[in-house]
Amino acid sequence: MKIAVLVSGGVDSSVALKLLKDQEHDITAFYLKIWLEDELSFLGNCPWEEDLSYVTKVCEQLEVPLEVISFQREYWDQVVSYTIEEVKAGRTPNPDVLCNTRVKFGAFYSALNGRGFDKIATGHYAIVKQNNGLYELHISPDPIKDQTYFLAHLTQEQLSRALFPIGHLKKSELRKLACDFDLPNKDRKDSQGICFLGKIKFKDFIQEYLGTKKGDIIEFETGKKLAEHKGFWFYTIGQRQGIGLSGGPWYVFSKDIEKNIVYISKNYHNIDKPRNKFTIGKFNLISGRKMQLNNLTVKLRHGPGKYNCTIEQVDNNQAIVTLDKNDQGIAAGQFAVFYKDNICLGSAVILG
Numbered sequence: 001m002k003i004a005v006l007v008s009g010g011v012d013s014s015v016a017l018k019l020l021k022d023q024e025h026d027i028t029a030f031y032l033k034i035w036l037e038d039e040l041s042f043l044g045n046c047p048w049e050e051d052l053s054y055v056t057k058v059c060e061q062l063e064v065p066l067e068v069i070s071f072q073r074e075y076w077d078q079v080v081s082y083t084i085e086e087v088k089a090g091r092t093p094n095p096d097v098l099c100n101t102r103v104k105f106g107a108f109y110s111a112l113n114g115r116g117f118d119k120i121a122t123g124h125y126a127i128v129k130q131n132n133g134l135y136e137l138h139i140s141p142d143p144i145k146d147q148t149y150f151l152a153h154l155t156q157e158q159l160s161r162a163l164f165p166i167g168h169l170k171k172s173e174l175r176k177l178a179c180d181f182d183l184p185n186k187d188r189k190d191s192q193g194i195c196f197l198g199k200i201k202f203k204d205f206i207q208e209y210l211g212t213k214k215g216d217i218i219e220f221e222t223g224k225k226l227a228e229h230k231g232f233w234f235y236t237i238g239q240r241q242g243i244g245l246s247g248g249p250w251y252v253f254s255k256d257i258e259k260n261i262v263y264i265s266k267n268y269h270n271i272d273k274p275r276n277k278f279t280i281g282k283f284n285l286i287s288g289r290k291m292q293l294n295n296l297t298v299k300l301r302h303g304p305g306k307y308n309c310t311i312e313q314v315d316n317n318q319a320i321v322t323l324d325k326n327d328q329g330i331a332a333g334q335f336a337v338f339y340k341d342n343i344c345l346g347s348a349v350i351l352g
Helices: 013-023 049-060 072-088 093-110 156-160 171-180 202-210
Strands: 002-006 026-034 066-070 117-122 128-131 134-138 217-220 223-230 253-254 261-265 277-285 296-299 307-314 318-323 336-342 343-352
Touching: 002 013, 002 093, 013 026, 013 049, 013 117, 013 171, 026 049, 026 093, 049 066, 072 093, 072 202, 072 253, 093 117, 134 156
Parallel strands: 002 026, 002 117, 026 066, 217 261
Antiparallel strands: 128 134, 134 343, 217 223, 253 261, 277 318, 277 343, 296 307, 296 336, 307 318, 336 343
């Protein structure tokens, strides 16, 4: 096949590139330059330069052609602006989910139009299988590294052109392969954080665009003002770290967006607050078909944790999800991702 391989400078995409090279596909590596030099110049030097240096070394070693494409405007329009607006509205966005569906398997695929590529390959931990003419998204055997949560917003069409060469591997196995291949980045640590920020702290990014605005931190049970904050947008429901008050632990209980008030409690888990039920909407079902609502599990964030759940359909646009256990961090704007056994069925947005 003729395959476009998205590489980041990390070990995962590099091993994916090597595996495809060894399978004798016609491959071209692509590095998407997404650092917003004008918009994020206040945050210091461009972090992409180190990434690109590793990409270049890997491609030279493997003798794979490399193309560097500027996708700064696409990331701003499709991912960054969404993130800012969601935070401003008091919701909890997940930019990495939108990055995959809108950019990597969206705008990037469109940019390849006419060049004859059969597939887009990435270093995601996930597996694509075909079943009765449909493409299915299966979880990786490594429950900690599995990245189906970030891919659950893909459509059937997008999944049909996706290729995940390392999806069958555990991280320990991949690291061993990187050493066996003697890749230049075999010992490089995994990147953390949001796709377009690199090592930049999300709080610093949000402060630049939403600024600061003093408001009250109030104890939920008593109505007593305990401190002041610099803007409700710096806090998420269920947050424990970063509140900065003694006598806790304190948790963010709720936010009043209109009055710029953050309510906290140190009895968060004891308060009669629904933490196992929420409303969802804006569905994306990967198969394109109606989802069976029995015997499902759901993830509310990336990681190995899942809940058994029941779903009550309200109408075509909304449904109510009930978890078998409480979750302290249910927040509007998050993606709920649903599974049937090892198959990722798709996602929906938590409305409240």
